[in-house]
Amino acid sequence: MKDVAQSVGVSVTTVSHALNGTRFVDQATKNRVLKCVQELGYVPNILAQSLKGKGTKTIGIIVSDISETFFSEIVKSIEKTAGEEGYNIMLCDSEGSSEKEDLYIHLLLQKGADGLIIAPVDQYKEFQWENQTSKPYVQIDRKIQKAKGSFIGIDNAGSAQRAVEILIENGCQKIGFIGYKDLFYTMGERRRGYLNALESAGLPPYQFISEHRGESLDSLAVWMRQVCPDGLLCTNEVLSYYALLAAEENKVDVPQDLKIIGYDDARWLxxxxxxxxxxxxxxxxxxxxxxxxxxELIGGTCPEGRKDIIHNWEMVVRESCGSQNKK
Structure with a gap:
C-alpha cells in the first residue's frame, strides 16, 4: 500500500479509504489509486484487515455433496447474492463425513471467515466450537437440534406425508421408503412423514435404508424384487434414479406397476x-x-437467537406417479 501511495502522491490513509470506501475520496484521486493498484498488481492483505477488526468480507460454506443438484443450486444462489453484497465465499464439501465437516469448520475460521453457512451431517452431534468463537453461522437443509444457529429449509415431514398420500390416492397399497440413515436431519423428518401417512391409512411400512451413500444399485434391485412395492418415496435425486434403474432391471413398468415420487428437480429427471x-x-x-x-448476523443488524425460516415446497407432477393433476 505504501508503494501505491508513493506512486500516486497521496497518503497511505487516503489509499486505504479509496480502496475500502471507508471515507470520502474525490473521484479523480480514487481513479488514480485504482489505476496504480492495477499497474502494480497490489493485493490487499485480507487477514491483516481482519486482525484490525474490519472483517474479511468472506463467508465459508460447507455442504455434504456439491455434485447434488440441490446443493449446487443453493451455492450458486448464495454466491450471486454474496457478490451483490460485496462478499466472497469459500466452499467446502464434507462428502457426508462428520470428521471432514469439523476439519473444514476450523479451517474456515482460521482463514478468517466472517461467518459460516453449514449443511450439518449429523443431527445428533454438538457444535463444540460454537462456544469458542463469536463468529455467526446458519444451517441449511439440515440442522442440529441443540445448535444455536438458525435453520433454513422446508417442512420435510409435511412434504413426505403429502407425497405418500398422493401415492395412496393413485391406488398404491404397498409403499416403500428409499433413504439413508436418520443421521441426516432431512432423512429422519422425511421418514417420519412417510410413517405418519401410512399410519393414517392403516398401511404397513416397507423401508430400504442405505447404510452409506455408495451402496450399490444391485442391493436396491434385490430389495425391490423381494418386497414388490407398488409405490416408492425416494428421498433424493440419486436414489430416485437408482429406483428407476432397478425397476427397469426388474422389468417393472413405471407407472403402470410401480409409482414413484422423488425429491429435488434436477433438470435431467x-x-x-x-x-x-x-x-x-x-x-x-x-x-x-x-x-x-x-x-445480518455479521453486521449486527439481526437479533441474536435462533429463528428458523421454513420455505414452501412444490409438487411437480409428471408421469412416474401415475397422475397428471394431483397437488
Missing part, C-alpha cells in the same frame, strides 16, 4: 424415459435467505 414426479425445493430462495441472514 424430466428427460428420463418415464419423467419423474418430484417435490421441488426452492433452492434459490433457500440460498438467498441463508446469505442474507448471515450478513
Amino acid at each position: 424430466s428427460l428420463l424415459k418415464t419423467p419423474l414426479t418430484v417435490l421441488r425445493q426452492p433452492t434459490e430462495e433457500i440460498g438467498r435467505s441463508a446469505i442474507q441472514k448471515i450478513i
Whole structure:
C-alpha cells in the first residue's frame, strides 16, 4: 500500500479509504489509486484487515455433496447474492463425513471467515466450537437440534406425508421408503412423514435404508424384487434414479406397476424415459435467505437467537406417479 501511495502522491490513509470506501475520496484521486493498484498488481492483505477488526468480507460454506443438484443450486444462489453484497465465499464439501465437516469448520475460521453457512451431517452431534468463537453461522437443509444457529429449509415431514398420500390416492397399497440413515436431519423428518401417512391409512411400512451413500444399485434391485412395492418415496435425486434403474432391471413398468415420487428437480429427471414426479425445493430462495441472514448476523443488524425460516415446497407432477393433476 505504501508503494501505491508513493506512486500516486497521496497518503497511505487516503489509499486505504479509496480502496475500502471507508471515507470520502474525490473521484479523480480514487481513479488514480485504482489505476496504480492495477499497474502494480497490489493485493490487499485480507487477514491483516481482519486482525484490525474490519472483517474479511468472506463467508465459508460447507455442504455434504456439491455434485447434488440441490446443493449446487443453493451455492450458486448464495454466491450471486454474496457478490451483490460485496462478499466472497469459500466452499467446502464434507462428502457426508462428520470428521471432514469439523476439519473444514476450523479451517474456515482460521482463514478468517466472517461467518459460516453449514449443511450439518449429523443431527445428533454438538457444535463444540460454537462456544469458542463469536463468529455467526446458519444451517441449511439440515440442522442440529441443540445448535444455536438458525435453520433454513422446508417442512420435510409435511412434504413426505403429502407425497405418500398422493401415492395412496393413485391406488398404491404397498409403499416403500428409499433413504439413508436418520443421521441426516432431512432423512429422519422425511421418514417420519412417510410413517405418519401410512399410519393414517392403516398401511404397513416397507423401508430400504442405505447404510452409506455408495451402496450399490444391485442391493436396491434385490430389495425391490423381494418386497414388490407398488409405490416408492425416494428421498433424493440419486436414489430416485437408482429406483428407476432397478425397476427397469426388474422389468417393472413405471407407472403402470410401480409409482414413484422423488425429491429435488434436477433438470435431467424430466428427460428420463418415464419423467419423474418430484417435490421441488426452492433452492434459490433457500440460498438467498441463508446469505442474507448471515450478513445480518455479521453486521449486527439481526437479533441474536435462533429463528428458523421454513420455505414452501412444490409438487411437480409428471408421469412416474401415475397422475397428471394431483397437488
